[in-house]
Structures are given as structure tokens and as C-alpha cells.
Amino acid sequence: MPDATTTPAVALxxxxxxYGPLEVLHGVSLAAREGEVxxxxxxxxxxxxxxxRCINMLEVPNGGSxxxxxxxxxxxxTPGRTPRPRNKVQVNLLxxxxxxxxQSFNLWSHLTILENLIEAPVxxxxxxxxxxxxxxxxxxxxxxxADKRHCYPTHLSGGQQQRAxxxxxxAMQPSVMLFDxxxxxxxxxxxxxxxxxMRDLAAExxxxxIVTHEMAFARDVSTRTVFLHKGRIEEEGPxxxxxxxxxxxxxxxxxxxxxxxxx
Amino acid sequence: MSFDLPFVAESxxxxxxxxxxxxxxxxxxxxxxxxxxxxxxxxxxSRKWWLDAPAQFYIFVFRGTPLLVQIYIIYYGLSQFPVLxxxxxxxxxxxxxxxxxxxxxxxxxxxxxxxxRGGLLSVPxxxxxxxxxxxxxxxxxxxxxxxxxxxxxxxxxxSNEIILMVKSTALASTITLLEITGMAAKLISESxxxxxxxxxxxxxxxxxxxxxxxxxxxxxxxxxxxxRNSEExxx
Numbered sequence: 140m141p142d143a144t145t146t147p148a149v150a151l152x153x154x155x156x157x158y159g160p161l162e163v164l165h166g167v168s169l170a171a172r173e174g175e176v177x178x179x180x181x182x183x184x185x186x187x188x189x190x191x192r193c194i195n196m197l198e199v200p201n202g203g204s205x206x207x208x209x210x211x212x213x214x215x216x217t218p219g220r221t222p223r224p225r226n227k228v229q230v231n232l233l234x235x236x237x238x239x240x241x242q243s244f245n246l247w248s249h250l251t252i253l254e255n256l257i258e259a260p261v262x263x264x265x266x267x268x269x270x271x272x273x274x275x276x277x278x279x280x281x282x283x284x285a286d287k288r289h290c291y292p293t294h295l296s297g298g299q300q301q302r303a304x305x306x307x308x309x310a311m312q313p314s315v316m317l318f319d320x321x322x323x324x325x326x327x328x329x330x331x332x333x334x335x336x337m338r339d340l341a342a343e344x345x346x347x348x349i350v351t352h353e354m355a356f357a358r359d360v361s362t363r364t365v366f367l368h369k370g371r372i373e374e375e376g377p378x379x380x381x382x383x384x385x386x387x388x389x390x391x392x393x394x395x396x397x398x399x400x401x402x
Numbered sequence: 403m404s405f406d407l408p409f410v411a412e413s414x415x416x417x418x419x420x421x422x423x424x425x426x427x428x429x430x431x432x433x434x435x436x437x438x439x440x441x442x443x444x445x446x447x448s449r450k451w452w453l454d455a456p457a458q459f460y461i462f463v464f465r466g467t468p469l470l471v472q473i474y475i476i477y478y479g480l481s482q483f484p485v486l487x488x489x490x491x492x493x494x495x496x497x498x499x500x501x502x503x504x505x506x507x508x509x510x511x512x513x514x515x516x517x518x519r520g521g522l523l524s525v526p527x528x529x530x531x532x533x534x535x536x537x538x539x540x541x542x543x544x545x546x547x548x549x550x551x552x553x554x555x556x557x558x559x560x561s562n563e564i565i566l567m568v569k570s571t572a573l574a575s576t577i578t579l580l581e582i583t584g585m586a587a588k589l590i591s592e593s594x595x596x597x598x599x600x601x602x603x604x605x606x607x608x609x610x611x612x613x614x615x616x617x618x619x620x621x622x623x624x625x626x627x628x629x630r631n632s633e634e635x636x637x
Contacts, residue, residue: 195535231537238535245532249550249627259536262546291627304532311536 146209148173148315148346149194149237155202156189163189165370166203171315174344178357178378181367182393187350190367191319194348195237196230199223207233208314235264238308242320244300246292252279252303253288256310264311271310278306282336298329302336309340316340318349354394358382366390406598413589414602420585421606427499427571427581431506432564438507439514446519457515464512470573472509477501477577502574506567513563521556522548554625561618565611572607582606 147170156164163186171177181187192198194205196212199222205212212233213225224230246255256275260266279285282302284295292300301321308316318337322330334356341347341360351357357364358378366374366387374381374390385391445457464472480486480495494500525548533547575584586603590596 197531197535227539231539234535235537239532241528241532241535243528245526245528247529247532247547247551248526249554249625251627258546259533259538262542263537293627307536 147171147206148175148208149348150206150209151190151194151203152206153203154190154193154200154205156186156193156198156200162201163370164193164200167367167370167372168203169365169372171346171348173346175363176341176345176347176361177349177363177365178361179348179350179365179367180352180354180357180393184369185367186370187367188319191239191317191348191350194315194317195234195239196224197239207236231263235259235311236313237315237317238311238313239317239319240301240304240308240321242323244292244297244304244324246300246304246307248292251289251291252284252295255292255303256307259307260310260312275306275310278309279303281339282306283332296329297325298332301325301329301333305333305336305340315346315348318347318351320350320352322351322353354382366393368393406595409593409595410598410602413593413595413599414605416589417582417585417599417602417606420580420582421610423574423579423581423584424568424571424610427502427506427574427579428564428568430503431510431571432567434503435507435510436514438511439518442511442515443518443522446515447522461512461515464509469505469509469570470576473502473505473573473577476505498574498577498579502571502577502579506570506574509570510563510567513566514560517556517559517563518552520559521552524555525551550625554622557618557622557625561615564614564618568610568614569607 149169149171151167151169154164154167155162163184167186167190169177169190179187179191189198193200194207196205199214200216201222202216204214210229210233213229214222215225216222246252247258250258253272253275256278257268257271260271260274261268276285276288279288282305284299284302284306287295287299287303292303295303301324305316305321321337322333325333330353334353337347337349337356338360349357349361361378364374364376364378364381365372366381366389368387368389374385374387381390382394385394442457442460445453446461448454476495477498480501486492486495495504529551530543530548533543538547571581572583574581575587578584580588582603586599589599593599
């Protein structure tokens with residue numbers, strides 16, 4: 140029985156991922172403790188999204204291991220073959236524990252917002268429809284789009300869609316939330332409403348891993364910042380330290396460039 | 403030429419007796435051909451060449467040859483093979499009815515497979531990924547997400563195929579079946595008045611296809627989220 144206080148919510152160790160001859164992650168290790176909010180920064184092509192997608196097996200790493208709450212995902216990583224999970228059932232159960240929020244929302248367009256929220260809880264987790272509906276209504280209330288519950292995703296603004304997608308992820312009662320550039324597809328004036336929801340989640344102590352370009356958000360909200368460069372962790376530490384006193388020259392350049400873009 | 407109304411009415415009523423056979427041929431071939439089409443579509447998108455290649459070849463052959471030729475080959479050709487003549491299938495294969503169903507089913511399967519494949523490929527990858535990330539896979543993912551999104555894209559093309567099938571059953575008249583067109587040919591050989599009779603036959607096909615069109619219009623409405631165009635998507 141693993142000790143709950145020391146077992147990390149997510150533990151990545153030595154993650155390698157390659158596409159054909161191109162290796163995009165060269166053995167990345169990262170552990171997220173319960174309640175930690177980790178922002179993962181990096182320029183495009185640094186492998187930050189791939190790393191996040193390796194956590195819930197949307198990308199299966201060629202090497203290294205992933206454990207969620209101490210449960211290691213069994214992988215078939217025979218060299219020369221496409222890596223794949225050994226046990227689909229295990230992966231499906233763990234995926235529900237590590238819910239994902241995508242850059243492009245990816246709400247199901249044939250379902251209303253409310254139906255989007257209860258789809259996985261009812262059909263994957265086999266929870267009672269009535270309970271799920273009540274919980275979904277409460278979640279929509281919380282992210283501020285309760286009035287949109289019977290609308291289809293296309294009728295919502297980008298910010299509303301992303302808030303609905305966050306609610307959909309929360310509806311699975313996950314223990315970890317994964318955010319893959321959640322505000323990158325949004326108009327600038329809609330970014331704030333999504334970040335506010337994420338701030339609230341962080342404040343209530345949820346474990347979150349966030350791939351983002353929002354420097355201010357990473358600095359203010361995360362408990363730890365990880366900077367990825369060319370498939371390796373280049374800089375890592377509490378935002379108060381790494382932003383004011385970066386050890387790596389590349390991270391120094393990265394924050395000054397991002398800062399200039401923000402002006 | 404004068405249009406003899408009482409004769410037209412009489413012929414029309416006579417032709418109505420062909421409707422059940424026309425509908426039977428259509429429904430049987432569309433249902434069995436549709437099942438075959440799903441198999442072919444999955445073979446096509448399997449990304450395994452040994453599944454894709456036979457499906458492609460099948461579709462190439464059945465789309466590339468006339469349906470009439472296919473009907474003739476099945477009806478006149480199969481009896482040439484003693485293996486078939488002595489098989490348990492022979493009681494079926496010697497009947498013009500089942501030969502017509504078989505040819506129509508094989509034919510529609512080829513076209514429908516490509517419609518289904520197009521529908522499946524149109525499903526946005528992001529929505530499938532979101533479903534996977536929620537722990538869906540296999541049949542659940544297909545049933546709850548993929549098929550529902552694909553269906554919307556497939557319906558317009560598939561309604562075309564059904565309309566073509568209703569009309570294609572007319573070719574069954576060439577192998578002795580008395581569906582609407584066969585019935586018309588029989589009446590003409592008795593009366594020598596092709597215009598009135600064929601106009602009546604045409605009107606009946608038109609009526610059937612009107613119903614088919616309405617059915618698909620309703621289906622399309624049913625699977626489309628309401629008032630989609632009322633607000634532009636922003637993102």
C-alpha cells in the first residue's frame with residue numbers, strides 16, 4: 140500500500156518519445172505531488188504537449204514509465220515496434236483519473252453542453268444518470284455557463300466552449316487535470332474567463348499540469364514551473380525563483396521574448 | 403395520339419401490384435448490401451494492405467461494371483458451376499428473385515462502402531481524441547461518438563444511393579421478375595400502348611422516391627443539432 144502523502148499524483152520517469160527517426164523527448168522525468176500546479180513552458184517543438192499527452196497515453200512513450208497515484212501503466216515498449224499499452228482496460232480507467240482539456244476544446248458537436256458533461260460519467264464510469272445530471276448542472280453553474288446547458292457547442296463562444304470542456308473534464312471526478320494550451324485558440328478578450336476558472340481550480344488544491352504560453356498565469360498560479368527545451372527539462376523550480384533568477388540562458392531568452400510579445 | 407384516361411387508370415391500378423416486389427427487392431438488397439458495405443468500409447480504413455486491397459478490388463469491380471451485366475452473370479452464369487448447383491444454396495440461387503437481390507446487394511455495397519468510408523473519415527480527429535481521453539474505446543467510442551458524427555455526413559450521399567437502388571430494381575424485370583417495370587412490360591405486350599403504361603410506371607417510381615426523399619430529409623433534421631446556423635462559431 141503506497142503512502143498517500145509521498146506517492147506522487149503523477150510520476151513520469153525517463154520518458155522518451157520518437158516519431159520515426161526523430162526523438163522529441165529524450166528521457167524526461169517529472170513528478171507532480173498531490174495539489175501541485177505545474178506549468179510546463181517551452182517554445183513550439185520543445186515537446187511540452189507531447190509530454191502532457193504521454194501522461195494519459197494519447198501518445199504512448201517509446202521508453203520510460205508513467206504512474207498515476209502509484210499505479211504504473213503497463214506498456215509494451217519492444218524496440219522496433221510501435222509502443223502500446225498492454226492493458227486497454229487499465230488505460231481507460233486511468234484516463235478518467237487524469238482528465239484532459241484540449242487547445243481546441245473538442246466538445247462533441249452532436250451533443251448539448253449538458254450531454255457532453257454526462258457522456259463519459261454515464262457510459263464509461265457507469266454512474267447513475269440522475270446523479271451525473273445533478274453534478275453536471277452544478278459544474279456548469281461553477282464555470283458560469285449554466286444558461287447554456289441545452290445549447291450545442293457551436294452556439295458558444297470559444298471561452299464558453301473551453302469552460303464547458305473544463306467542466307466536462309471535472310465531471311469525471313479526476314484526481315489530476317491536464318491542460319494542453321487551454322487558451323491558445325482563444326481571442327485575447329476571452330482568455331481571462333478561462334484563466335479565472337483555472338485559478339479557482341488551483342486555489343481549491345487540485346493537482347494540475349498545464350502546458351501554456353501565459354507567462355503571468357504560470358508565474359502567479361503555479362507552484363512549480365518546468366521549462367522544456369528540445370525534449371529535455373532545461374529549468375525547473377518554483378516560479379518565484381525561476382522567473383526572477385533563471386539559471387539557464389535559454390529560459391532567460393524565452394521569458395524575455397515572451398515578455399516582449401506580450402507588450 | 404390521344405390520352406385514354408380510363409385505360410390509364412386501369413393500367414395504373416394494374417401496375418400497383420408491382421410495388422410490393424419493387425419494395426422487397428430494394429429493402430432486402432439495401433439492408434444486406436448495407437451490412438456488407440460496413441465490412442468493406444472498415445477494410446478500406448484499416449490501414450492494413452491485405453484488408454484494404456481486396457475491398458478496393460471489390461469496389462472497383464462492382465462500380466466499374468454495369469448492374470445489368472452483374473445481374474446476367476449471377477442469373478445465367480452461376481448455374482454453369484456444378485459446385486453451386488449441388489450446394490445448399492442452389493434452391494436460392496436458381497430463383498430469379500434471389501439472383502436479383504444478390505446482384506443489387508453486391509452492387510449497392512460497393513457504392514455504400516465509399517459513402518460510409520467518407521463519413522467515417524469526416525469525423526473530426528479532435529472529438530475522437532477527446533472521447534479516448536475520457537476512457538472510451540472500441541465499440542463504445544464507435545457507437546456513442548464516431549457513428550453519430552459520421553451519420554450526419556453520410557446521409558445526403560446515402561439518400562442518393564437509396565433513390566438509385568429503387569430505380570435499379572427495374573433491371574430485375576430483365577430476368578422475369580414482375581416488379582413495377584416488369585409489370586409494365588407485360589401490360590404493354592398485351593396492349594401495345596407503351597406511352598400510357600410507362601408514364602404510369604414512372605409516376606409510381608416518382609411517388610416512392612418522393613417518400614424516400616422525405617424520409618431522409620427528416621432523418622437529416624433529426625440528427626442535426628437544432629438551429630446550427632443561428633450563431634457563428636467563435637474561437
